[in-house]
Amino acid sequence: MNPLNETHAPALRSWVVSANAADTDFPIQNLPLGVFRRRGRNEPFRCGVAIGDQIVDLAAASERGVFSGDAARAVQAAAGDSLNAFMALGPAAWSALRLALSRALREGAAAQKLLEPCLSAQASAEYTLPARIGDYTDFYTGIHHATTVGKLFRPDNPLLPNYKWVPIGYHGRTSSIVVSGTPVRRPLGQTKGSDDTPLFGPSQRLDYELELGFLIGPGNALGEPIDIEQAEQHLFGVTLFNDWSARDIQPWEYQPLGPFLSKNFGSTLSPWVVTMEALAPFRAPLVRPAGDPEPLPYLNGAEDRARGALDINLEVWLQTATMREAGQPAVRLTRGNAKEAAYWTPAQLIAHHSSGGCNLQPGDLFGSGTLSGSGPDQAGSMLELSQGGKQPITLPNGETRSFLADGDTLTLRGMCEREDARRIGFGLCSATVMPAPAVRA
Template sequence: MTVALDHTHDAAARSWIEAANGEGADFPIQNLPLGVFSTGSAGPRCGVAIGDQILDLKLAAERELIEGPAAATLSVENLDRLFALGRPAMRALRHAVFALLREDNDRRDGSLLHPMRDCTLLLPTSVRSFTDFYVGIHHAIRCADVLGQGENPLPPNYHTMPLGYNGRASTVRVSGENVRRPIGMRKPIGQPQSSFGACEWLDFELEMGFYIGPGNPVGEPVAIDQAEDQVVGYCLLNDWSARDIQLFEMAPLGAFNSKSLSTSISPWVVTADALEPFRIAPMKRLPGAGPVPAYLDGAADQECGGIDVTLTATLSTAAMRAAGAPAAHLLETGSRYLYWTCAQMVAQQSVTGCCLMPGDLIGTGTISGPDQASYASLFELSVGGREPLVLPNGERRMFLEDGDEVSFTGRCSRDGFVPIGFGACSAQILPALA
């Protein structure tokens, strides 16, 4: 794998859509993320975010403004068929859209655009399968420390392979859909007995997600040197967690009800090509970790298999919104703290012959940094509910309360290139059912 830059990454390029050229814009012409949207008069269709507008890919294909293999996939209701074509076809689509939207295009067609504020954003793929990994090493170490396991914070296999579990694809939801407080069997730290009722330790986890492209046949693992070609795009991901339910159910099979309530994702898929300028070497392995197994050890992946995305989380309470106050900043972290790469996660998921399918979603696990300013969950920030956070308006939080809204953002910056963003991943907590 080599970093593949082309004319679509040119920092001097501008769009005829002015909102795409503004400083701080998430969706300049160098980004062109893919998504699915609907309007009041039309059902789901594929689109590209540009500034504060959405380019209607279905309409562009019908007018023969987009050609090639990708054009035939743009009349359906999600991105599965496009992702199945893989990165070369998606790159050709990116080039075609770039040409349509660049400032020097003398055939500008505003009828292809929809104001984003007038559109409903939907899940970008069918998400037939969802896997969540656990490769944020600082999160793993911090949680073990909070639980009093600081002397041996990591299981022995943590340095040998990326750990993960198969999650609930059925409860993956797009940003903006509210999250219902779950009920279940719970036992917070310090309570001698379990009880049934509404979760009292509801938490967020700041993660990234990535989407699978062509996939692989059953029984045929994806080799590490081909695994990066399976990763076609990225999103922000909130792995909502019911901590008091989780603490009681973890032994012996791991999280179950505590993780199945909801997973929120940002609606726009920032393509792998858009992120090429922001490739970095993966996080260095800890001293004494030992060698990476051969099936996870790719030379190109070790050179530039990481991505550099700055991630933030904010919290807005009902009282803040009533007072017109801004959301409170909670943390800033980054994808540079992932201990394993996305290619390694693909290779690990498929090593037994597990079939990955176009549009499948894989989560990275919670991406905490090494200090309190970068802890990516309330469980870490509040030291397991023992040290509440004091918000700017004086409110205190150990875990999330009804009416709280959590929002994630992601942004890539590098000298010589135009910064790009992911948009928001947000949801508000609704009360538990009586």
């Protein structure tokens, strides 16, 4: 697990002036990575690092010889059109590039003249997914979400007995994972009709799911589990993740094999990956309620218990089409915290996923599952906010929502804030709901 070092010093300032603003998501202490190109230009996508309102073009920095030694070798791996090769190098290479970038971007750095021509404005950029995602697994780590949703369907037995023993997950589809800003189309599917005769048409209960995405770095050999104490060496970084859900399609289709069309029509990933090293000041103990069972030994690491949780504030914002047309800003629906919402840590997910011998690979994505807090203002889905659609929420302009409507823009935000550390953020994870395709007569 990453220790604090000079790159985390709260007093560090950058010659990129916008990086010193108090409310920026991307101060010099953050340095998240993504894949971008300049909008409107016929050029390939390439890897970059966010700093203030700018992006450091890593291919350009490599060509100009900004870095040397281990950092130069690392930036060469990050000079392509995805982060996979860089992610595969492991923590030593990641840390070498982070340190070199931090020193080159600090006020008074000698590298400023070399690095300045490598900057591009974020306002003029377009993004693609930060990695080629080979496999995607969605977990169910949010215990408050699991309990609340369980009560809606099983009032007498909301939390199934395996939940506190095993990280629940299922394998999802990668082809419909899209980068923030890509519209998401309302899906068609079967829903339960009268008796046992289904209906086919657009989902009427379209929902968001507030999640974190965990991107894997180095993998493991087939048949060789990853020990809990080494699990974080295989974890590259964290993104925001909206795993959209069609709540009316899922109940009809999910038995006995789990979600299918209700989950595979679209998932939205934020463009910037905040590295685990950047998150070092914002780790927290794994806290379980009194009386809960201790994790089995393969999920129980001393360091993970002490610092395995992530202290990330999470928010959900909604702007309807009517609000947008009237020039009204988005309204915040909820605010919560990942360390209070998640019952399992990222390291435990890696240890469990590989425990049966599954071989993880660079660029694999884990979804945390919906991260809801204990209070109604911390809900990570409309299903919880509206109590299964029974209690619609009223927006400031008078509109009501039980679930999402066409034209709604849903945005996730995340930030880490502590008195002894510089605030860092994750940028935006946003998409607008488009109407469903026509139904065949």
